[in-house]
Amino acid sequence: MQYEEQAYTDLGWAKIDTGRPARTGAAEAVYAAGKTPEQVVGVLRTLREAHPGRVAIATRCDDACTEQVQAAFGDEAHCEAGVCAVGDFPDPENGPVAVVCAGTSDLPVATEAELVARANGLDTRLIADVGVAGLHRLLDRVGALREAACVIVVAGMDGALPSVVAGLVSAPVIAVPTSVGYGAAFGGIAPLLTMLNSCSPGVTVVNIDNGFGAAMAAARIMGVKAQR
């Protein structure tokens, strides 16, 4: 392997994998949960320095973390739905990626997916609130769905939407279960299992509420190669 693929910056308490874009096409992101705001800002700063042309991303930021990121990076910081994306967003080169969600309560996860996708140069289209209890809302959007090169489907509760969408399109379908629901939804286990058992062949699944991961998978699929 070449040098840049194996590079990292050692902060002692963290080793920032600066070689990741060369290897995987996308920069390392910061998982903010369990880190202090100072640690999050520190890693973001290291990432910005290593890759000035890329957007540095932190996920699962709470309010205190978000405030410190905004204080540290000012206008460069775009923060929404627990994501902080620092840097100028690239022009959308690839897509469109449809981000479809079943209900309004699923919107924060869809927003996480959209923000991360756009930070990685993808063009996104939101199709909101098209749950299967009122199928015509979805069927009205079949045209838009079929224009998408990749479809991210976000749903909680019964998690039935990805099966229906995947039966209508030929593009890759990435299903994101959400923790929306109560009781036997078990914090997202119900839609997770639904999606893993989809009767529509070719649906793939990411972790519960993992809009970030769905966007990163879409980026891999769309072939966003690093601007090394």
Place this chain on the structure above:
Amino acid sequence: MQYEEQAYTDLGWAKIDTGRPARTGAAEAVYAAGKTPEQVVGVLRTLREAHPGRVAIATRCDDACTEQVQAAFGDEAHCEAGVCAVGDFPDPENGPVAVVCAGTSDLPVATEAELVARANGLDTRLIADVGVAGLHRLLDRVGALREAACVIVVAGMDGALPSVVAGLVSAPVIAVPTSVGYGAAFGGIAPLLTMLNSCSPGVTVVNIDNGFGAAMAAARIMGVKAQR
């Protein structure tokens, strides 16, 4: 409570609840699993004697049990999909009840539901293999679905079908998860959770593979009162 409501026949090892029709509208059924074929035949015989005008039902019969029931009751025994229904089926008085299933592998559970429903005087209509991966198959049947006074929906794997059906009809929808599937289907847990979390209001659920229970619920709903 009146006498006949509280009647039972004591066989020592079993107490046949002969008062059940008077109380609940339907005769006691035999759960054959864990019983010897002799015990199953014994209870069926007691039920036939107590209620000559009713069909006596045993569920979860294995092959040995089915054979002994057929040997004991001859042409009176109608056995399919693990159900043995003994006696002349009544003319269908109520319905129609639509029995909808998602895939061909779900047919045995649907058959259990149909047989028990018909033994209780319900008129049934089977709508098979209309899973959500090919929605148009279901949408082609909306007319038939809307004619049904009650809809039983049988599905394994993702269990998404009841949510879609319940968004299209105003009749009661009884969802039956099946053990069809593998891996993260967990023997029917996946569709069970899907159905309990349906985004379509008013779906009710019975146990995994419980076609019998769905039919009995339909019988309660259709108001099949006992011919006491």
Place this chain on the structure above:
Amino acid sequence: MQYEEQAYTDLGWAKIDTGRPARTGAAEAVYAAGKTPEQVVGVLRTLREAHPGRVAIATRCDDACTEQVQAAFGDEAHCEAGVCAVGDFPDPENGPVAVVCAGTSDLPVATEAELVARANGLDTRLIADVGVAGLHRLLDRVGALREAACVIVVAGMDGALPSVVAGLVSAPVIAVPTSVGYGAAFGGIAPLLTMLNSCSPGVTVVNIDNGFGAAMAAARIMGVKAQR
């Protein structure tokens, strides 16, 4: 399908399924959890405009949400147990529906069921605190139970009540497990499993704490009966 069945109002972030009453007999309800109070009020307003003669319902409202709904709709808003029902309640046309609960701690879920049922035109009767540890309390109400056209049974902990009730009546029995209990109640899993495995044939089950769903199922059932 006819036009009105496929209608919806597109708010961008939400697509209100205004065709739902034509298809399923009941208007869309708002699941307030995970939505901002503004979003909840917005959807309720759209529903009120689309169906002035119907009661618009939001479930799972927290205090902040309830306050904004009350501020927005004034006397039209009837809020209790996390439900906000906006509009004039119809005269009870159908019923009675018995809402039975095992313990006093189950009352909030029973209240959710009653409020939603009445908003859908059902006549309800509450039979509270008749858990099986003191059977005579329930047996004293057998007369009232048998007058009911449909019975909703709400219970936490051991969830044993629906099995007992279903052995006494011929009406449909909808069981609602609650999260009342601790330890091995596992937030309602214990009574949920109890109810799914009821030894009384024909019990159907809804999600944990889902009084709303039970009422909607009762509305579907009573609609059927009304037509016959």
Place this chain on the structure above:
Amino acid sequence: MQYEEQAYTDLGWAKIDTGRPARTGAAEAVYAAGKTPEQVVGVLRTLREAHPGRVAIATRCDDACTEQVQAAFGDEAHCEAGVCAVGDFPDPENGPVAVVCAGTSDLPVATEAELVARANGLDTRLIADVGVAGLHRLLDRVGALREAACVIVVAGMDGALPSVVAGLVSAPVIAVPTSVGYGAAFGGIAPLLTMLNSCSPGVTVVNIDNGFGAAMAAARIMGVKAQR
């Protein structure tokens, strides 16, 4: 502790705890599952030699094991429902202990409990097939139940019976969940949870299908009573 309390016989591959009667009032029993028939016979023989006046017990014997025990001990061996009890049964000194079961399919577990209880000198009374779907069968036996000094209640599926029984008697109630059922019964988890969450105070629970353990608990309880 005294010598006899700490005695054991060392077979190398097994150390038979011959001091157990002196400490706990009952001899060690053999858990036959996972042991060869020869090992089971060997331990039973050691127990018979150490305590000639006691019945030696093996549980969970399969057919091959049962045959070898019968071959080894002849008429001394009483084998039923997977239990082999070797030796003369004592006259029943204590009791009566009621063994109540919900359905006929629960009988093998009830038989295990009865056989072990009688081998330990308890007088037992079987009350079979009194599940809560037909309450009058149980209410007809309230007199017999109240005569019992201790009640063992065996039930699968919804496991509701112990809650009802414990509301009718003042004696100790030991609940035994069984693996009778299918689907969401999860091999006995459903009735186990039901019983652990009983709304009737003072119900205690043993492992799924553990008729042996219930009988041993009854023996401890009846020993206490005998002393007072």
Place this chain on the structure above:
Amino acid sequence: MQYEEQAYTDLGWAKIDTGRPARTGAAEAVYAAGKTPEQVVGVLRTLREAHPGRVAIATRCDDACTEQVQAAFGDEAHCEAGVCAVGDFPDPENGPVAVVCAGTSDLPVATEAELVARANGLDTRLIADVGVAGLHRLLDRVGALREAACVIVVAGMDGALPSVVAGLVSAPVIAVPTSVGYGAAFGGIAPLLTMLNSCSPGVTVVNIDNGFGAAMAAARIMGVKAQR
């Protein structure tokens, strides 16, 4: 059944089972979780009026509830570890009941058991902090353990203590798993399973943290008959 066994006081929102002492030997207790403080005080007052000679008990009281109970009943209220016991404690007639706990963190559950036991006329002895990691602490108490007519063993984490205790005594052993622990203790599931699978025959188990239930089982065992 006689009249007093079937008596209850109907408050509308609650039906106080005043016949319970006549049937089961102990008065109904109030499960305070999910009830308002006013409801709890109301039920306690009804119980006090129905049975002036008995201690009325509420469990799972939070601070607000405890304060209102103390305000309502003054010196009559004995409140500790979430239990409020109202009335004069009877002289201990029966026992001793040993309440054994594995660690200091299990003390609140042990206290719940002790308070409820004493309110029911049992004499209790606390043996604290004798977990199996230092066996000699327990072995030093074998004498005291063997004097007990009934033993309640309270343990979290590995829940190993009841198996060891039951191998040393002939009295009934009631095991109480606690939610003490973290990670794979899963809120008490770990010790619950340990206890259900005890290798010492005759251990019975109650719900996680259910000191109340263990005391009520001890009361049944000790034969505390109602002072009707």
Place this chain on the structure above:
Amino acid sequence: MQYEEQAYTDLGWAKIDTGRPARTGAAEAVYAAGKTPEQVVGVLRTLREAHPGRVAIATRCDDACTEQVQAAFGDEAHCEAGVCAVGDFPDPENGPVAVVCAGTSDLPVATEAELVARANGLDTRLIADVGVAGLHRLLDRVGALREAACVIVVAGMDGALPSVVAGLVSAPVIAVPTSVGYGAAFGGIAPLLTMLNSCSPGVTVVNIDNGFGAAMAAARIMGVKAQR
């Protein structure tokens, strides 16, 4: 939607979705578990007639089913690892798709993936037995991995391989957990959870042992790439 997208062939007990290729790019496959061999052959025949130029696929075939498929279709049938693919395989147009597996015991699932992928026109490369316990085996294949346009990673037990692979390549990574393992592998739950929680961003997951689904996802992904 156009006619051919909505076409299906109604066999009564099955409705073959012949419009699926037009909508999703791939023909319906037969899930053979729970179907009779006659049903499987029947659906395969219908698919062959509807799409003579396509390979018809049945998955989860047992031996009896495989034999009947081979008898019915002769040389046209290619059967391996439970998959029966009937028809001439297309020339590989797209790829390469790397199918990587952690251990030799995972090979059947990898074979399922390869066969289905090739039946859908993908060029596949197997990289077997490169589990993380001996990293150098994998690192020796980095070149081959990076040449792949899409990577399917099959692993049981700890399921660690996809995380490592995804850190080395920029292509899409589809993770397939297998049921290889015992004890706390829980039939594939362990690697399923590992993969859903991958620390390498952009890994997507399919059901346990679902080599078929992974291949179908790869086909969707490679279809996308082909169009650009």
Place this chain on the structure above:
Amino acid sequence: MQYEEQAYTDLGWAKIDTGRPARTGAAEAVYAAGKTPEQVVGVLRTLREAHPGRVAIATRCDDACTEQVQAAFGDEAHCEAGVCAVGDFPDPENGPVAVVCAGTSDLPVATEAELVARANGLDTRLIADVGVAGLHRLLDRVGALREAACVIVVAGMDGALPSVVAGLVSAPVIAVPTSVGYGAAFGGIAPLLTMLNSCSPGVTVVNIDNGFGAAMAAARIMGVKAQR
């Protein structure tokens, strides 16, 4: 890393990690489940050729596999409890390692541990059937336990033994849960959780029934000790 650490033999369908001894001190073992007997023999042969002085090990061999291994290697093959160890056992250099088991039914897992340990040059001592229901059997062996440099404790059901042992010795304690038990033992989950939550500090745990893994951990530990 040096060459020999990175060596492997590529059989196409398998890549034998011949560098493993140089890296980890022990040769690769064959997990036979899911492999054909031919594959198992093939890997064993490769291992024997690469490391003639080492014992080659296959675990989880069924009868057919065992027979073929014995046929292939003759007297070199030592097969017991599902393990096939091929080659001359080294003289025991390190130890002693005590292998302690709670009951006779746990012996097969203890045997797997002993055989693998001895194949890796460890001296083992079996202490069988010392479960905590009869503590004196264990306390009689404290001397032998304290002579051990490392202790492997094998237990099913309640899994309580490792906690007790670890409170008596200062050596490392490796706990092996077994699948011995039924009902709520859940195939070994109960003792697994017990052991993970041990109240005795410093207990470590391996997978259910994983005698092999425990022995390999002991080998790592004894290697450490030998070097100092």
Place this chain on the structure above:
Amino acid sequence: MQYEEQAYTDLGWAKIDTGRPARTGAAEAVYAAGKTPEQVVGVLRTLREAHPGRVAIATRCDDACTEQVQAAFGDEAHCEAGVCAVGDFPDPENGPVAVVCAGTSDLPVATEAELVARANGLDTRLIADVGVAGLHRLLDRVGALREAACVIVVAGMDGALPSVVAGLVSAPVIAVPTSVGYGAAFGGIAPLLTMLNSCSPGVTVVNIDNGFGAAMAAARIMGVKAQR
């Protein structure tokens, strides 16, 4: 056993096992959760008095507890990551023990392990943030890893790191799953299962977030004998 091995100090509500160092090589530690700060200080004081030359340890201290410990012991108290270690740390006699963690969010658990290890006389080396998504960071540390006599590996999410580390070193590997992650990480179940199913032989596992237990196991392994 000798006297000092069986010594304890009885505080009534606690029995401090002062004989533990003589038996197990390490003093009893205080599990602070569920104890009052006063209780924690009390036990620490007793431990300090019994073993003046040892560091007394409390784990799982919340802020209030930590403050009181610091107030009570002043400079003697070293508190970090929920651990309070009171007394002068011994010179590191044994090691080095490598504490490796996958991500920065795992640092608190690693800190718990380091602090406890050092309090027990072990020399520790932290290797932070070497998760498998960027393997080169870990491979850069192979030299340091191989110098370690024992390796503790701390990881959340996919928990893949211990398998990789154990394939590179011959020292004992103790794996610590953490609760870092969300959704299907299930509070640490995901990495716990990963580690229990490690494909690298000889990995042992402790409870989720149990840095303390890992350090105590390391102390056993390193042979830290008590300075009695």
